[in-house]
Amino acid sequence: MPLFITFEGGEGSGKSTQAGLLTRRLEAQGVSVLLTCEPGGTELGDRISNLLKWGDGISISPIAELMLFNASRAELVSRVIKPALAAGKTVVSDRFADSSLVYQGYGRELSLASVRAASSIAAQGLIPDITFLLDVPTEHGFARKGSAKTDRIEREHADFHRRVRDGYLAAARAEPDRWVIINGTLPEATVAGRIWQAVQARLSQRTG
Numbered sequence: 001m002p003l004f005i006t007f008e009g010g011e012g013s014g015k016s017t018q019a020g021l022l023t024r025r026l027e028a029q030g031v032s033v034l035l036t037c038e039p040g041g042t043e044l045g046d047r048i049s050n051l052l053k054w055g056d057g058i059s060i061s062p063i064a065e066l067m068l069f070n071a072s073r074a075e076l077v078s079r080v081i082k083p084a085l086a087a088g089k090t091v092v093s094d095r096f097a098d099s100s101l102v103y104q105g106y107g108r109e110l111s112l113a114s115v116r117a118a119s120s121i122a123a124q125g126l127i128p129d130i131t132f133l134l135d136v137p138t139e140h141g142f143a144r145k146g147s148a149k150t151d152r153i154e155r156e157h158a159d160f161h162r163r164v165r166d167g168y169l170a171a172a173r174a175e176p177d178r179w180v181i182i183n184g185t186l187p188e189a190t191v192a193g194r195i196w197q198a199v200q201a202r203l204s205q206r207t208g
């Protein structure tokens with residue numbers, strides 16, 4: 001099976017930048033790659049994403065939020081990620097199930113066991129081969145994003161975002177074989193170099 005690579009981290013940590021750079025670099029090597037992003041990436045997922053991010057005035061309880069992210073994820077896994085992997089494509093995803101563990105588990109303080117159970121139904125057995133955690137102090141990430149319009153989750157208070165950062169570090173340390181923690185405050189090219197090295201190492205393990 002080709003690699004399934006995910007990018008995780010708080011707001012403005014550089015996930016989309018690095019997911020794009022890695023995708024282009026793999027493509028330049030002749031690797032067939034599919035880049036996806038959560039929430040969204042399907043017709044249903046895009047509608048759910050819109051509701052989760054911009055559904056102003058609609059109250060969404062933490063458990064409903066968990067289920068909505070997972071409904072979007074289930075659709076993406078079934079219709080996009082699994083078929084791509086089955087066709088031999090490497091898949092790069094800008095966020096995946098670990099985002100729910102951290103945002104709905106650590107951030108919203110739902111039980112980690114129930115968040116894991118819900119995500120595992122949605123992920124249908126799919127576990128990333130490598131997950132990059134781009135770690136940046138929360139204020140740093142927000143400062144980078146500047147004054148762009150903020151969505152419902154970005155608007156959460158500072159404590160929520162600090163729990164997210166700590167949650168990511170705890171999740172990554174608990175599964176060191178899968179996660180690669182990178183200091184996301186380093187220059188873009190340095191971060192990209194470390195990511196490339198880790199992907200190459202994983203590919204050479206695969207080919208023995």
Ligand SMILES: Nc1ncnc2c1ncn2[C@@H]1O[C@H](COP(=O)(O)OP(=O)(O)OP(=O)(O)O)[C@@H](O)[C@H]1O
Pocket residue numbers: 009010011012013014015016017018144145184185186187188189191
């Ligand atoms: N290593 C870096 N050093 C400095 N600035 C960076 C770096 N990586 C990304 N940026 C800039 O920081 C901003 C946020 O980056 P990006 O959108 O990739 O983060 P993200 O994690 O995808 O954010 P979001 O949470 O909004 O999805 C962008 O303006 C980007 O150009």
Ligand SMILES: [Mg+2]
Pocket residue numbers: 015016017094
């Ligand atoms: Mg992004």
